[in-house]
Amino acid sequence: MFKKKREKELINKIDKINYILSKNEILDLMELLGNSKKFLFRNFLSGIIKGIGTGIGFTILTAIIIIILQRIVTLNIPVIGKYISDIVEIVKSKT
Numbered sequence: 389m390f391k392k393k394r395e396k397e398l399i400n401k402i403d404k405i406n407y408i409l410s411k412n413e414i415l416d417l418m419e420l421l422g423n424s425k426k427f428l429f430r431n432f433l434s435g436i437i438k439g440i441g442t443g444i445g446f447t448i449l450t451a452i453i454i455i456i457l458q459r460i461v462t463l464n465i466p467v468i469g470k471y472i473s474d475i476v477e478i479v480k481s482k483t
Contacts, residue, residue: 454476454479457472457475457476458476460472461473461476
């Protein structure tokens with residue numbers, strides 16, 4: 389009687405631990421860390437994707453800034469317009 393009750397308690401505890409581990413994806417993490425080729429490949433791929441995303445984001449941000457500066461130049465504000473037109477010309481000559 390006591391043995392069956394103890395077995396049931398242990399099975400319940402094991403089920404709880406299994407649920408917690410699967411919920412937190414710790415088992416997947418342990419599997420990933422155990423396989424170094426898979427780990428390196430994922431990190432390499434992640435780095436490439438982050439680099440591409442950064443490049444695209446920086447390009448879009450720079451284009452928006454240049455468009456804003458060109459619009460400010462068309463307003464013909466004397467001091468700011470000359471300064472910004474010089475900056476725009478430098479950027480255009482570099483690209």
